[in-house]
Amino acid sequence: MRTPQLADRVGAASGGLDDVIEVGGLRQRYGDFEAVRGISFTVPRGEVFALLGTNGAGKTTTMEVLEGFRPATDGTVRVLGLDPVRQQRELRPRVGIMLQEGGFLGDLTVAETVDLWKGLSEDAGRPVTLSGGAELPGRLTLMGRVRGVDRATMGALELVGLESKARVKVKQLSGGQKRRLDLALAVLSAPEVLFLDEPTTGMDPEARRTTWKVIEDLRDAGTSVLLTTHYLEEAERLATRLAIMHEGRIHTHGTVEEVVAASGDRIAFRLPGTSWTFGDLPVLDGVAPVLTYAGGGDGTAARPAAGSPAAPSTAPFTEVVYTLTGADTETRAHAALRPLMAWADGRGAALERLAVRRGTLEDVFMRVVGEQR
Amino acid sequence: MKTDVLHAVRLARLDLTLVARNTTVLFNVLLLPLLMAWMFTGAQGGAEVAGVPGGAFVLTGVPGLMLGFAVFINLVNSFTARREELVLKRLRGGQPSALAVMAGSGLGALALLLGQMALLGIWLHRTEGVLPANVPLILLAAVLGVIVFALLAAAFSGLTPNAEMAQITVLPVLMVMLLGAPIAFPLDVLPGPLGTVSGLLPVTPVVEMMRTGFLGADHFSSGGEALSTAGQWVAALPSIGIMAVWIGVTGLLARWLFRWEPRHG
Numbered sequence: 001m002r003t004p005q006l007a008d009r010v011g012a013a014s015g016g017l018d019d020v021i022e023v024g025g026l027r028q029r030y031g032d033f034e035a036v037r038g039i040s041f042t043v044p045r046g047e048v049f050a051l052l053g054t055n056g057a058g059k060t061t062t063m064e065v066l067e068g069f070r071p072a073t074d075g076t077v078r079v080l081g082l083d084p085v086r087q088q089r090e091l092r093p094r095v096g097i098m099l100q101e102g103g104f105l106g107d108l109t110v111a112e113t114v115d116l117w118k119g120l121s122e123d124a125g126r127p128v129t130l131s132g133g134a135e136l137p138g139r140l141t142l143m144g145r146v147r148g149v150d151r152a153t154m155g156a157l158e159l160v161g162l163e164s165k166a167r168v169k170v171k172q173l174s175g176g177q178k179r180r181l182d183l184a185l186a187v188l189s190a191p192e193v194l195f196l197d198e199p200t201t202g203m204d205p206e207a208r209r210t211t212w213k214v215i216e217d218l219r220d221a222g223t224s225v226l227l228t229t230h231y232l233e234e235a236e237r238l239a240t241r242l243a244i245m246h247e248g249r250i251h252t253h254g255t256v257e258e259v260v261a262a263s264g265d266r267i268a269f270r271l272p273g274t275s276w277t278f279g280d281l282p283v284l285d286g287v288a289p290v291l292t293y294a295g296g297g298d299g300t301a302a303r304p305a306a307g308s309p310a311a312p313s314t315a316p317f318t319e320v321v322y323t324l325t326g327a328d329t330e331t332r333a334h335a336a337l338r339p340l341m342a343w344a345d346g347r348g349a350a351l352e353r354l355a356v357r358r359g360t361l362e363d364v365f366m367r368v369v370g371e372q373r
Numbered sequence: 374m375k376t377d378v379l380h381a382v383r384l385a386r387l388d389l390t391l392v393a394r395n396t397t398v399l400f401n402v403l404l405l406p407l408l409m410a411w412m413f414t415g416a417q418g419g420a421e422v423a424g425v426p427g428g429a430f431v432l433t434g435v436p437g438l439m440l441g442f443a444v445f446i447n448l449v450n451s452f453t454a455r456r457e458e459l460v461l462k463r464l465r466g467g468q469p470s471a472l473a474v475m476a477g478s479g480l481g482a483l484a485l486l487l488g489q490m491a492l493l494g495i496w497l498h499r500t501e502g503v504l505p506a507n508v509p510l511i512l513l514a515a516v517l518g519v520i521v522f523a524l525l526a527a528a529f530s531g532l533t534p535n536a537e538m539a540q541i542t543v544l545p546v547l548m549v550m551l552l553g554a555p556i557a558f559p560l561d562v563l564p565g566p567l568g569t570v571s572g573l574l575p576v577t578p579v580v581e582m583m584r585t586g587f588l589g590a591d592h593f594s595s596g597g598e599a600l601s602t603a604g605q606w607v608a609a610l611p612s613i614g615i616m617a618v619w620i621g622v623t624g625l626l627a628r629w630l631f632r633w634e635p636r637h638g
């Protein structure tokens with residue numbers, strides 16, 4: 001899949017201004033219910049900012065306020081220094097939006113849909129410069145149109161891998177294909193700011209990778225992106241900064257590095273038997289371990305019959321997990337291993353299945369949500 | 374502003390494409406009023422109405438029916454369906470402004486109406502030998518009618534929870550249009566106060582302007598005597614005034630009731 005020159009004009013169009021998106025003390029109510037309860041963040045130019053969070057956290061609501069669908073109940077929002085509701089006219093041509101859910105005109109074909117969007121964009125003074133199709137071997141090219149499909153349209157479809165569906169009615173597309181079309185429409189006019197609400201939900205792994213590439217290319221060309229996602233690896237891969245929302249508030253935010261480092265490094269292993277207590281184990285980097293006793297069933301069956309489903313399969317063991325949150329994020333795991341090994345040698349104990357890993361975004365996410373519940 | 378115009382024209386063309394692809398809409402919106410016109414002319418027989426042959430009277434009133442079908446019902450349906458399918462939301466999140474989206478639908482409906490009226494004009498000429506006397510007056514009536522009924526459709530779509538319900542919510546307006554407007558019979562058939570009320574409905578001024586424009590005779594009052602072009606315009610002034618008021622009223626209603634997104638809860 002090639003990526004035609006998506007966004008040559010993006011960066012040049014607007015200089016100065018460092019924070020492309022500014023949100024300060026945003027609150028949003030629906031009747032009696034407050035969906036967003038005072039959140040603040042900024043997105044610098046050319047960065048991808050990921051908004052993570054539980055279902056109903058208020059991510060889409062926040063996006064829609066920034067997109068100008070409704071005015072904020074309280075607080076300030078600025079996109080490219082403009083008020084999204086009151087200065088919608090100036091803003092609209094410079095912004096691309098992929099809604100969490102947006103309808104298509106089912107009776108139009110895929111190519112007609114892109115053509116419509118391209119036309120609307122051109123009418124607003126943002127010509128679409130994508131090109132493609134012509135280089136494809138074996139295609140009949142006539143006056144810039146590939147078998148009746150405009151070249152820029154074909155370029156947009158190639159970008160998202162939908163070129164073979166150009167003449168198919170939109171209502172016949174699969175869920176993931178509709179999502180791809182959605183992406184093509186959002187990036188068509190090389191926007192300066194791109195809002196993507198769960199862009200890869202429903203996409204297959206290959207399409208997801210394609211989408212990441214499209215987003216990365218746009219970012220590298222200067223587009224600023226606000227993204228929501230439930231795929232943490234997506235946030236880790238694309239975002240410079242992220243925030244984790246729950247019930248209308250931001251609970252953790254920062255650069256991906258910071259947030260992940262704050263989640264701590266893990267040292268985990270098993271000890272045989274279930275007679276271990278806290279007192280037996282060393283304190284590492286100032287923290288005590290968490291012990292979980294497991295396995296074994298009644299622990300007495302000496303030789304279970306092979307294949308017997310009811311037979312206990314493992315001997316009893318104790319799962320030990322240390323979460324290191326020391327200040328030196330680079331060496332804390334290494335430093336903790338030495339006393340651990342010394343303890344094991346002293347006890348003559350073997351650390352089974354010893355694993356040392358850095359914290360993950362998932363750890364942070366689970367902790368944030370866990371603390372609130 | 375220029376962008377809005379370009380957007381509206383593009384969206385109007387889109388609407389026409391989609392109408393052409395939808396047989397239900399083609400039948401309900403385009404064929405039905407012509408069918409009704411044919412039935413009404415048959416019922417009128419050869420009798421004279423308000424100084425003109427019954428056929429000519431009915432056919433020049435049929436644009437009132439078309440306003441009901443091609444404009445009002447069509448737009449209530451399309452606004453409601455597009456809102457529920459989140460198409461309106463997508464459009465609003467894209468390049469066109471709210472104004473351009475509405476204007477596009479109105480323009481598409483106007484094109485449908487004018488297309489049907491062209492057919493009607495041919496029909497009138499073939500059967501009654503009538504050539505339209507005042508085309509600008511006819512066009513103005515069409516434009517004013519479309520504005521009022523497009524805004525009314527926007528308002529009614531806000532009261533319509535889903536596309537199926539649209540068949541029901543349009544009924545009151547349609548009944549009033551069919552019974553209260555001088556489409557197949559002159560206003561003075563209605564007893565006193567009803568006639569006055571009917572004269573104030575938005576469809577009556579349109580029909581009267583159209584009929585006067587087609588026949589070149591005064592059909593604002595029951596007279597039906599011939600008028601000069603200037604006389605036709607002067608006679609049309611009260612009707613234009615009534616329509617201007619209706620534009621204000623329906624505009625406010627649309628503002629108040631129209632919804633871009635499905636309601637929650």
Ligand SMILES: Nc1ncnc2c1ncn2[C@@H]1O[C@H](COP(=O)(O)OP(=O)(O)OP(=O)(O)O)[C@@H](O)[C@H]1O
Nearest residue numbers: 030033035053054055056057058059060061062637
């Ligand atoms: N139009 C509305 N009217 C009333 N309540 C709403 C409306 N839209 C959203 N809500 C409520 O606001 C809260 C936040 O919704 P929102 O769609 O912003 O969540 P989200 O973080 O995007 O969730 P998800 O991850 O499931 O997409 C939810 O509790 C939802 O029920």
Ligand SMILES: [Mg+2]
Nearest residue numbers: 059060061100
């Ligand atoms: Mg959401």
